[in-house]
Amino acid sequence: MIKVKSRQWLLIGIYALLNTACTVAILYIINMGIRGDRQFNTGSVGGIFFGIVIFSYLFNLFFQKYTVRYSYEFVYGTELRLAERIQQLTLHQQEAIGSERIYGVLEDLRVFIFMAGVVNNTLNSLLMILVSIMYLFYISLTGALITLLLIAGTALVYFIVGKQQAHRLNRLRNYNERFTKMVDDLLQGFKEFKISAGRRKNFRELHLSANRNEARELDVLLSGNFVGVNILSQYGLYLVFGAILFVFPLFGGMQSQQTGVFMVVLLFMSGPINRLISLQHLYTRMKVAARRVSGFFRELDSFLPEAPMQTAAAGTVNFETLEFRDCVWQHGEHFQLGPMNFRITKGEVVFIIGGNGSGKSTFIKLFTGLYTPVSGTILLNGRKVDSNTADYQDLLSVVFTDNYIFSCNYDDYILEDNPVYKKLLKTMELDHVIRDTMDESPRRRFSQGQRKRISLIFSLLEQHPLLVLDEWAADQDPYFRKYFYEQLLPALKQEGKTILAVTHDDAYFQYADRIVKFEHGNIISDIAVQEGAQNQKILWTN
Numbered sequence: 001m002i003k004v005k006s007r008q009w010l011l012i013g014i015y016a017l018l019n020t021a022c023t024v025a026i027l028y029i030i031n032m033g034i035r036g037d038r039q040f041n042t043g044s045v046g047g048i049f050f051g052i053v054i055f056s057y058l059f060n061l062f063f064q065k066y067t068v069r070y071s072y073e074f075v076y077g078t079e080l081r082l083a084e085r086i087q088q089l090t091l092h093q094q095e096a097i098g099s100e101r102i103y104g105v106l107e108d109l110r111v112f113i114f115m116a117g118v119v120n121n122t123l124n125s126l127l128m129i130l131v132s133i134m135y136l137f138y139i140s141l142t143g144a145l146i147t148l149l150l151i152a153g154t155a156l157v158y159f160i161v162g163k164q165q166a167h168r169l170n171r172l173r174n175y176n177e178r179f180t181k182m183v184d185d186l187l188q189g190f191k192e193f194k195i196s197a198g199r200r201k202n203f204r205e206l207h208l209s210a211n212r213n214e215a216r217e218l219d220v221l222l223s224g225n226f227v228g229v230n231i232l233s234q235y236g237l238y239l240v241f242g243a244i245l246f247v248f249p250l251f252g253g254m255q256s257q258q259t260g261v262f263m264v265v266l267l268f269m270s271g272p273i274n275r276l277i278s279l280q281h282l283y284t285r286m287k288v289a290a291r292r293v294s295g296f297f298r299e300l301d302s303f304l305p306e307a308p309m310q311t312a313a314a315g316t317v318n319f320e321t322l323e324f325r326d327c328v329w330q331h332g333e334h335f336q337l338g339p340m341n342f343r344i345t346k347g348e349v350v351f352i353i354g355g356n357g358s359g360k361s362t363f364i365k366l367f368t369g370l371y372t373p374v375s376g377t378i379l380l381n382g383r384k385v386d387s388n389t390a391d392y393q394d395l396l397s398v399v400f401t402d403n404y405i406f407s408c409n410y411d412d413y414i415l416e417d418n419p420v421y422k423k424l425l426k427t428m429e430l431d432h433v434i435r436d437t438m439d440e441s442p443r444r445r446f447s448q449g450q451r452k453r454i455s456l457i458f459s460l461l462e463q464h465p466l467l468v469l470d471e472w473a474a475d476q477d478p479y480f481r482k483y484f485y486e487q488l489l490p491a492l493k494q495e496g497k498t499i500l501a502v503t504h505d506d507a508y509f510q511y512a513d514r515i516v517k518f519e520h521g522n523i524i525s526d527i528a529v530q531e532g533a534q535n536q537k538i539l540w541t542n
């Protein structure tokens, strides 16, 4: 997931070498100074000392700022890449993934903010340990081997414990993902919880508490294990001291002066070792996060559709007819739409009707290219096209049943001082509710019927030839519903719009040119409404 380029490896290598050289030189000069070495009491050594300190400071500053930038670019860049990939998914794929996984990945990503600190501390500590060990070998081969053996043993314990910890951490992340879904329920279903004490109790006691209790225990266990291993390594270091002080002399050991220097070096080493140990939980968290994030991206990659074919009339689509031939869509094994044939011609008003669950909304998603047919062909102006292309979708404006109003304007039209927008506010009888043309004015809380009217206004501002409405009038009051069917739809038709509308309003069926009826995922009738029928109510029968 994190790719380090050869240029970056080179920079890390140069940094590691130079930084170690500087640190060794600084410590060497201090050591000599402490020992009161005469030759170091000269101005030139002082100059060298301050020179190295300033150079080392500036060099570290540069490198650490570089790694900080790299970490943040990685986190923020991956967030952008994630949003881009999600937008590339089909609706069906997005429905399959679920929002909690996406929130989970965003949370996983945040741990990489600490990447710069982890890399810098790890590099510095490892180098200091390496230099110290080399020095230990210089003082005493056997003593250094014992120390190395104990360090290797500790590293092995860490490796084994780290593996178990990673497994537990992964389970913890799964609990937290489920928790995100519950928070979603808590907020989205606030009203439903508020009106039922039993539901609230069950949510808290059977679901939320169980989830949080198990997650807490896992977290306690994880942190406890990390603390345990940290303490173990600290005491392991005391054991090395003990071995050098008490056991080693029994076998001939080192001379007392050597032992003193050896202990000083060991004490010096304990700093970087403890630093590495304290970073252990971050290593594990990053490892788990990296695995989860890259696994998620692999899943998204496997979803990515093949590059869509260009539409026949790319860029210059002039809508005349749209035809679905033998098209099929399946919701898993539960529901199949089609094989169905459907055609709509410029200027037509077609009503889609049928019982609940007959497949009307599924058809709308197929018609708008949100679902691509598993078989069959789509013909635009008589030429075969893919429906999941921008060219195709630029033909359409849609208001879904569960319409969503964005928190700001992501469209190409401008609302402010737009005379068409002003006129549409009047037409939809919203001018007394939305009194100005500010962009944020239509984005506050409205009634369901008002939200639908705002969405219809936005759809009309897109100025696309085909208007698709899924049960748009269902939330309108009787007066406005009548106005919609009797005046608005005919006016839009007159303007040249082609309209496909899902409806249950049988009182207004006469305002369509054609009525297409769905049953069990199939079109069972496609009937043209007789000319002049507008003056009489059509009674729809099976």
Ligand SMILES: Nc1ncnc2c1ncn2[C@@H]1O[C@H](COP(=O)(O)OP(=O)(O)OP(=O)(O)O)[C@@H](O)[C@H]1O
Residues within 6 Å of the ligand: 095, 331, 332, 334, 335, 354, 355, 356, 357, 358, 359, 360, 361, 362, 363
């Ligand atoms: N995302 C989905 N995943 C699985 N099954 C689905 C999905 N969406 C719809 N279905 C199923 O497909 C069938 C048709 O649903 P659809 O929403 O198209 O019906 P509809 O005719 O619009 O009904 P209504 O009038 O109630 O809105 C139903 O059985 C529904 O359970």
